[in-house]
Amino acid sequence: xxxxxxxxxxxxxxxxxxxxxxxxxxxxxxxxxxxxxxxxxxxxxxxxxxxxxxxxxxxxxxxxxxxxxxxxxxxxxxxxxxxxxxxxxxxxxxxxxxxxxxxxxxxxxxxxxxxxxxxxxxxxxxxxxxxxxxxxxxxxxxxxxxxxxxxxxxxxxxxxxxxxxxxxxxxxxxxxxxxxxxxxxxxxxxxxxxxxxxxxxxxxxxxxxxxxxxxxxxxxxxxxxxxxxxxxxxxxxxxxxxxxxxxxxxxxxxxxxxxxxxxxxxxxxxxxxxxxxxxxxxxxxxxxxxxxxxxxxxxxxxxxx
Numbered sequence: 552x553x554x555x556x557x558x559x560x561x562x563x564x565x566x567x568x569x570x571x572x573x574x575x576x577x578x579x580x581x582x583x584x585x586x587x588x589x590x591x592x593x594x595x596x597x598x599x600x601x602x603x604x605x606x607x608x609x610x611x612x613x614x615x616x617x618x619x620x621x622x623x624x625x626x627x628x629x630x631x632x633x634x635x636x637x638x639x640x641x642x643x644x645x646x647x648x649x650x651x652x653x654x655x656x657x658x659x660x661x662x663x664x665x666x667x668x669x670x671x672x673x674x675x676x677x678x679x680x681x682x683x684x685x686x687x688x689x690x691x692x693x694x695x696x697x698x699x700x701x702x703x704x705x706x707x708x709x710x711x712x713x714x715x716x717x718x719x720x721x722x723x724x725x726x727x728x729x730x731x732x733x734x735x736x737x738x739x740x741x742x743x744x745x746x747x748x749x750x751x752x753x754x755x756x757x758x759x760x761x762x763x764x765x766x767x768x769x770x771x772x773x774x775x776x777x778x779x780x781x782x783x784x785x786x787x788x789x790x791x792x793x794x795x796x797x798x799x800x801x802x803x804x805x806x807x808x809x810x811x812x813x814x815x816x817x818x819x820x821x822x823x824x825x826x827x828x829x830x831x832x833x834x835x836x837x838x839x840x841x842x843x844x845x846x847x848x849x850x851x852x853x854x855x856x
Contacts, residue, residue, distance in 0.1 A: 554592050557626045559617060563598045563605045566637065569656045570610050570649075572704035581615045589616070592625040596636045604628075607636045634665040638675050650708040652701055655689040662687060692716060694723050696730040705734040714740075714747045717807045725750070728762045736766050745772060751803050798839075 583590075593609025604626065606613060616624055629636050641649065641657060649657070661667045661675075669687070673680045689712060690698070697715050700706030706715070710733070719726040729750075733743055746765050749772070750758055761768045784792065813822060 553628045555626055555628060556623045557595060557604050558623050559613065559621065561603055562595070562613065562624075563600075563603050564610070564613075565605060566607065566633075566660065567610055568702055569637070569660065570653055571701050571708060572614075573611075574704045577611050577615060580611055581618060584612070584615050585619060589625050592627045594629060594636070594640060595626045596629050596631055596633055598633075605633045605636075607633070608640045634661060634667075637661070641676060651686065651712050652689060652693075652698075652708045655686040658683055658686045659690045689716065693719055694727045694730065696727045696734075700730055700734045703734075705737065706730065707740060710740050710743050714743050718747050718750070721751075721807075725758065725762055729765065732762070732765045738765070738769075742769055745769065748800065748803055751806065752799075 589612065591612075593612055594607040595604040596607060597603075598605045607629065609624070609626075613624055629639070631639060637657060637660065641654075658672055658676075661672050662669065667675070669680055669683050672678075673683045676683065693711060693716060697706060697711050697719065701708055701711050715726055715730060715733075718729065729743075729746065732738070738746070746761065746769070749768070750761055753761060813825065
């Protein structure tokens with residue numbers, strides 16, 4: 552293995568965006584490098600320009616060394632073209648150290664930058680064509696502010712793919728606004744989840760107010776939930792509240808996933824099966840709606856009297 556000392560200024564960081572920042576991990580790495588020095592080399596390949604090296608793996612170590620005012624980094628040189636080295640680095644780790652968005656950036660780089668077809672990338676990464684297409688779709692569906700937030704570590708990859716991606720597909724402009732607020736206030740995963748769920752159920756004016764000041768909305772929601780928790784509920788009352796919230800959340804999930812599932816490519820027998828399930832579901836929902844309406848209408852009439 553050919554290990555050399557490479558000047559940090561001689562590194563070509565064209566693939567820096569392929570791996571996201573993880574502040575907590577990089578903080579520990581910084582301490583380790585300061586105390587024990589660099590223990591494992593980064594991976595580089597020769598660049599087109601003489602004396603330059605393309606960094607393939609080791610972005611966190613390079614960032615940490617720069618923060619420590621180091622001049623050089625230990626590197627192992629791979630005799631491969633840059634795109635081939637990217638594939639080899641991914642295969643070496645079996646993808647276990649990559650999150651979904653990092654894999655999406657890798658596919659984007661190989662397809663849009665490297666000129667490979669989806670089928671070729673599928674074969675090289677040993678993944679299905681559907682997986683490759685899905686990972687590429689993550690990158691091309693998310694607004695730029697969300698991707699920038701993930702790159703800088705201000706938005707978690709899980710938050711981006713689990714909550715902001717469906718949001719972006721429904722309303723990209725509002726998703727960008729929310730992403731800016733998430734980075735500004737550093738909202739946690741459960742807070743972003745709450746904002747996306749309540750946004751989906753809200754009317755236009757309420758959505759606008761929520762996006763203008765999501766922190767205020769979350770504070771009000773917390774107070775409302777705290778007030779509900781202060782009430783002493785019986786087992787039956789508590790079960791009713793939880794089941795209604797569960798039904799609401801499941802309904803919101805279906806609003807997002809049903810259009811993705813029922814496409815023009817859906818097989819007729821599968822479509823028929825889902826349709827029959829919907830008929831049964833809608834009948835039960837109508838029964839529930841009639842029951843709830845009768846109870847709440849009777850209660851309001853009693854209070855009015």
